[in-house]
Amino acid sequence: MSYTDIILLGALVLTILIEFVVLWIAFRRPLRMLGYSALINSLTLPAAYIIDTFLGFYITEVIVFIAEIFLIKLLLQSTYKKAIIVSLIANLITALISFVALMF
Amino acid sequence: MIMVLLLLVMPAVNADVLVPGTKGVDYCFRISNMEDYPDYEFIIFGAPVTGVRRIVPGECVSFYKLSHLKLYALEKQEFERFSELISYKEHNESWRGHADYNYSIARQYFEQEHDGLYDSGLELSSYGAVAENDPLDSVEDILTIKSLAGNKFEIEKTEVVYTYTDGKTEVKPYINNVTPEPSGRFYLPFSWYLIFIPIAAAFIIFWILRKRKK
Numbered sequence: 001m002s003y004t005d006i007i008l009l010g011a012l013v014l015t016i017l018i019e020f021v022v023l024w025i026a027f028r029r030p031l032r033m034l035g036y037s038a039l040i041n042s043l044t045l046p047a048a049y050i051i052d053t054f055l056g057f058y059i060t061e062v063i064v065f066i067a068e069i070f071l072i073k074l075l076l077q078s079t080y081k082k083a084i085i086v087s088l089i090a091n092l093i094t095a096l097i098s099f100v101a102l103m104f
Numbered sequence: 105m106i107m108v109l110l111l112l113v114m115p116a117v118n119a120d121v122l123v124p125g126t127k128g129v130d131y132c133f134r135i136s137n138m139e140d141y142p143d144y145e146f147i148i149f150g151a152p153v154t155g156v157r158r159i160v161p162g163e164c165v166s167f168y169k170l171s172h173l174k175l176y177a178l179e180k181q182e183f184e185r186f187s188e189l190i191s192y193k194e195h196n197e198s199w200r201g202h203a204d205y206n207y208s209i210a211r212q213y214f215e216q217e218h219d220g221l222y223d224s225g226l227e228l229s230s231y232g233a234v235a236e237n238d239p240l241d242s243v244e245d246i247l248t249i250k251s252l253a254g255n256k257f258e259i260e261k262t263e264v265v266y267t268y269t270d271g272k273t274e275v276k277p278y279i280n281n282v283t284p285e286p287s288g289r290f291y292l293p294f295s296w297y298l299i300f301i302p303i304a305a306a307f308i309i310f311w312i313l314r315k316r317k318k
Contacts, residue, residue, distance in 0.1 A: 005295050
């Protein structure tokens with residue numbers, strides 16, 4: 001397993017946990033939210049990694065943000081408004097934590 | 105999105121050490137028409153490490169990866185004077201690229217103007233590092249002398265040869281001095297077996313949604 005693989009898996013676990021907290025606050029039912037967070041991020045994070053090499057960071061972020069809106073809407077059977085808010089908050093928090101981690 | 109961001113801002117090279125997850129790409133440059141200028145010697149000069157080196161016709165010149173170099177042409181007679189001035193002494197062929205000389209005198213020499221010394225104005229540096237899964241293996245720049253007369257030394261990067269890990273090569277022309285990007289270099293940024301993660305996730309999501317519809 002290469003260093004990049006370890007980074008990918010580490011970031012995946014961390015992102016799943018962070019987005020789980022956001023989903024839990026928004027929708028309750030912790031166990032189910034942990035599963036949904038794992039499913040959503042296991043799909044979007046590796047895909048984003050590949051897309052990023054072609055389209056760059058910002059476009060990739062927008063694509064992931066939009067993709068997660070639909071995934072949250074479908075899986076959690078929420079309204080679009082709530083899905084947009086949850087996706088926005090989840091992605092903003094993970095981005096913010098990345099910036100803070102890099103500062104130290 | 106943590107990982108994407110981390111890799112975006114992670115520097116490719118930190119001092120002399122490659123960042124884990126990246127690899128160095130071999131770089132060299134070749135002057136395609138040096139033989140057309142037999143009355144001149146061509147010299148690279150730069151730091152760190154590289155110092156002064158005389159280019160041999162046909163040679164693909166590689167150098168220390170962190171060096172920033174300048175390329176000069178010297179008339180043969182001026183080269184003799186320069187060699188004496190800095191006590192330049194090349195080692196034999198097996199030591200190609202290694203020579204004894206006085207670095208500080210050489211640096212002073214290139215800071216001044218001299219008859220028979222021509223500054224190309226071209227600065228050279230290595231290609232740097234890429235992701236460890238990137239199939240790009242080596243890069244060779246082809247330089248072509250456009251003119252060398254009357255205190256004017258014009259040389260341009262005209263082509264770049266990209267070599268990939270499977271042995272395939274690709275030649276691309278420089279347009280307006282802009283380095284063309286290597287093409288056909290799709291690669292998974294992680295090991296292929298990890299692709300099962302998004303595929304499995306997609307199947308499970310699809311299965312959940314289908315089950316709900318029933």
